[in-house]
Amino acid sequence: MADVKVPVLGESITEATVGEWLKNPGDPVKVDEPIASLETDKVSVEVPSTVAGVMGEQLVKVGDTVEVGAVIATIAEGGAAASPAAPPAASAAPAPTAPAAVASYGSSSPAQGQAPGSDGAAALSPSVRRAVLETGVDPSNLQGTGRDGRLTKEDVMTAAQNKPAAAPAAAAPAAAAPATGGRKEERVKMTRLRQTVAKRLKEAQNTAAMLTTFNDVDMTAVIEARAKYKDLFEKKHGVRLGFMGFFVKAACMALKDIPGVNGSIEGDEIVYHDYCDISVAVSAPNGLVVPVIRDAETLSVAGIEKTIGDFGKRAKDGTLKMDEMRGGTFTISNGGVFGSLMSTPIINPPQSAVLGLHRIEERPVVRDGQVVVRPMMYLALSYDHRLVDGREAVTFLVALKNAIEDPTRLLIDL
Incomplete structure (x- = not known):
């Protein structure tokens, strides 16, 4: 034996x-x-x-x-x-x-x-x-x-x-x-993953001075770019062109301008990071996991999409490694894929902020004095008010919004 x-x-x-x-x-x-x-x-x-x-x-x-x-x-x-x-x-x-x-x-x-x-x-x-x-x-x-x-x-x-x-x-x-x-009940023991998630989220609520600010973004330009280039993109890079590549690139640009959103508090010190390790929420059979895209600011949109696609596949197979989910300086959670219209995401400690993406919905908006229909998305930034001021949070969201509504900014770093 x-x-x-x-x-x-x-x-x-x-x-x-x-x-x-x-x-x-x-x-x-x-x-x-x-x-x-x-x-x-x-x-x-x-x-x-x-x-x-x-x-x-x-x-x-x-x-x-x-x-x-x-x-x-x-x-x-x-x-x-x-x-x-x-x-x-x-x-x-x-x-x-x-x-x-x-x-x-x-x-x-x-x-x-x-x-x-x-x-x-x-x-x-x-x-x-x-x-x-x-x-x-x-x-x-x-x-x-x-x-x-x-x-x-x-x-x-x-x-x-x-x-x-x-x-x-x-x-x-x-x-x-x-x-x-008669009525029936089912009792299922919490998985270790769910217990850890519950513990960390409650810790974030008890420790951080959390606040959420909102904005909306017109997705017209990104949708048109994706429709125009998705076939060529997939043929060249072997991966589908999604929206997350644009948002990760835009977030990295905004994090450079507002370093506090990319920082963390350790004791009585503030740690600022000159790199962007972006945590992305990925659906797995036992719940959401948050692997990290290391040095995301150095990757192309294709590199980001390949990394996220690989994370999604291995999360489904249960082959993600522990080291791939450690660290992270900023988190992006896309509840829009499940139909969420708006939410207040919870910070992933010790990070100081998390960006929530939501579903794209056609809504009437005013452009040049005319009411037109545009594909709009609500953005939500939850942040630790101990480190990030309201002005910085709003500035971050505006920078992100500008980059998504005019993707050319991503090319010229504006």
Whole structure:
């Protein structure tokens, strides 16, 4: 038997939470094949097998906290003939947990129809199972986009949106059941990532003197530039031309003019940075993560878009590294992709400011004495009033607005 231990997770990280088991007792395992997923404060880390053989006993449960170096499972090397016979008895207890969880909520989801030992049921993470319950989507008919073809929550939600219109009628008899079954509740333990996010955001509220100022920006020029050059851009650089490249470049220019927005407070000292490490909020299966674009002021729009695209892909796969989410001098969060019209984003400590982008919406505005319709976006800058004055915050937003409304400024650094 070979022991599987929790690997080194990164500097100053001594423990993690078991997120899910990727292999059940009795499953064949290859060398370096992931058998479990661990959740740290910021990312998910997969635990690979060091030997080839058959999965043995799982020594910890999903949700348990484990320390670096702790033994979490055993593997029978070489896949002895006796090994396959033992797993059915060993796996009989843990394997039904996924179907049991489904049954406890009275769902008629097809997930219940899977065999207790099937890989399909075992590979569904808690968030995916919850999405399956809520949407009624059959996971066996979906093609996963996560690592090794595993389903993600986004896969389930996309399938739910694309369900035929006739589906609700078929589900009508089941919809009547809750009337007799009463109200139900679900209790799910907070992931380590969500606990860390909650702790840091509350810390920001308790520590910083936060204030938010707003402005709006006419997106006409950027939209026209994007429409004109997007095909050539993608052909040359191999990445799509989005709006974030423009905003990151514009933010870097504005940060040079207003260095306080790019600074931070450490004790009784103010730290000013002559570089722009821009944190960008990226959606991941377990929540938002904030990887950092290092030295963004030195990158082209193409370089920025490539970096963001790579972050998005690896966030979905769960392969972002801890070091890629450390540091950052300024944050940009784009709630517009989810339909947000306006918000007051919370600072990411120890940074002094965060920029919130929102959805583009056609609105009537006055231009040269005439009322015209323009694609407008609200901008929100939340900042630490201990370091950034209102005048500086407004000046920053105006500089950003001017650069977006006249992208030529990005070329001549004006």
